[in-house]
Amino acid sequence: MPELPEVETIRTFLSPLIIGKQIRRARVTSKRVVEEACRDDISRSLAGKRIRTFQRRGKYLVLGGENFSLLFHLGMSGRLIFMPHATPVVPHTHLVISFSDGSQLHFQDPRAFGRIKLYPFAPGSPRRIPELARLGWDPLEDGITPLSLWQCLQRRKSTIKQSLLDQHLISGIGNIYASEILFRAGIHPLQPSHRLSKARVKRLCQALGETLDEAIRRGGTTILSFRDPEGRRGGFQDHLQVYGRNGQPCPRCRTLIGKEIIAGRSTYFCPRCQRRKRDSTSSASLTGDRVGELGKRLHDFG
DNA sequence: CGCCACTCCTGTAGGC
DNA sequence: TGCCTACAGGAGTGGC
Numbered sequence: 001m002p003e004l005p006e007v008e009t010i011r012t013f014l015s016p017l018i019i020g021k022q023i024r025r026a027r028v029t030s031k032r033v034v035e036e037a038c039r040d041d042i043s044r045s046l047a048g049k050r051i052r053t054f055q056r057r058g059k060y061l062v063l064g065g066e067n068f069s070l071l072f073h074l075g076m077s078g079r080l081i082f083m084p085h086a087t088p089v090v091p092h093t094h095l096v097i098s099f100s101d102g103s104q105l106h107f108q109d110p111r112a113f114g115r116i117k118l119y120p121f122a123p124g125s126p127r128r129i130p131e132l133a134r135l136g137w138d139p140l141e142d143g144i145t146p147l148s149l150w151q152c153l154q155r156r157k158s159t160i161k162q163s164l165l166d167q168h169l170i171s172g173i174g175n176i177y178a179s180e181i182l183f184r185a186g187i188h189p190l191q192p193s194h195r196l197s198k199a200r201v202k203r204l205c206q207a208l209g210e211t212l213d214e215a216i217r218r219g220g221t222t223i224l225s226f227r228d229p230e231g232r233r234g235g236f237q238d239h240l241q242v243y244g245r246n247g248q249p250c251p252r253c254r255t256l257i258g259k260e261i262i263a264g265r266s267t268y269f270c271p272r273c274q275r276r277k278r279d280s281t282s283s284a285s286l287t288g289d290r291v292g293e294l295g296k297r298l299h300d301f302g
Numbered sequence: 303c304g305c306c307a308c309t310c311c312t313g314t315a316g317g318c
Numbered sequence: 319t320g321c322c323t324a325c326a327g328g329a330g331t332g333g334c
Contacts, residue, residue: 001327032311059328076327077312092312111311113328158305167329175327224314224326264307265327 002074003059004172005215006226006234008140010080011056014105014229017082018063022050022100033078033094033109038118045120046070046097053123058135058171064123071131075113081106082229110225135171139212144170146202153193153201160196160204161189161262172212176221176243179268181211183242188276189260189267195277214239242268 002010026046028034034042045068053064061080063070072080083104089096095107095116107116119129127133137144149170156163163169164178173181182189185207187200196204220226220234223244227233241251246259250270258271 003328073328075311075329109311110313111327113311115329156304162305165328263305266325 001076001174001176001223002078002220002226003174003177004056004139005177005212005236006220007056007059007061007074007172008216009220009228009234010074011054011061014080014082015054017103017229018051018099018105019054020051021103023047023097024100025098027096027098028094029089029096030092030094032112033075033107033114033116035115035117041120042070042095042116042118045118055123057132057138057141058167059174060132060135062123062129062132066122067120069119069121069123069129071115071117071119071129072107073115073131075109075111075115077111077225078107078109078114079225079227080229081108081227081231135167136169138171139208140172144205144208146198146205149205150196150198150201153196156193158193159189159262160187160191160193161265161267163193165263165265170208173208175265175267176223176240177211177215179243180241181207183269183274184211186273186275188274189262189269191276200277242270244268 023046026042028039028042049065049068051063051065053062055062055064059073061072063072072078083106085102086098086104087106089106090108092110092112093106093108094114097105107114117131121128152169153160153163161178161182164173164181165175179189181204185200185204187196187204215221215236218235218239219228219232221236221240222233223237242257245257246268248257249255250257250273253270253272255270255272257268260267260269
């Protein structure tokens, strides 16, 4: 399940391999995943164009050129695989982009939860792409200050787990990292968002930055199907603290890790390290700290 | 408006 | 060994 670290890993690996290349041909090889309205446009209008940019926002990727933006969402099982030479398509391949030097980019997605959409203008401002305009903070692209996050959480009655999964608030966190971030922050997933103190939101921000940073450093998480563009697995699955570990001892206090379904999603937590609390909202100084090492990178977005 | 259930889909794992 | 079923869930949508 590609979340921000997996999508960022793909962007990092793929960028030097495809930026600057000229598209010889783009072929839609399946009727799913590629948005119906732009199936013909993709093959018609991408031929001959050059790739200028490859950007990420939340869990979306955008391949950009002079007058096109090709938007990708990997869904549950989407892969972008780089082929140095022309390669026969395997089942569940939805799009093949062939470059003038003979290399190819294949989009594969067995479960077909992914999306591909073409816009007839250069990326530039993400506000022009509705899917991106709807997204909240991107932890890598935008600094999230604890104070501004706390203010947003004040207005939410849902649990903190649900808030973390809401892409309109923070973009890029999925089910795996939500559990990991809350464990690192010592916050119970069922804690109501508006009940978190400023101090705990500050810890949440730190945990968010540290968890995503480490996952990116390790090349993402492979539970079942994630592969980077050269077919390799990630490394973070060996460092998950709670996700998928119900019944096993907490790495911090040895209490058995619990599992609960929250908003239809499996949620893992340590019942001792992540106590439910009623925070007072007074105390605690909030500095304008950015999220860990994040927020320093600049791309063309915004 | 907020919250939930439902929907799309197929590979994988577990039970028998 | 093989078949069947449950399960995994991102994000949009529609109901209450």
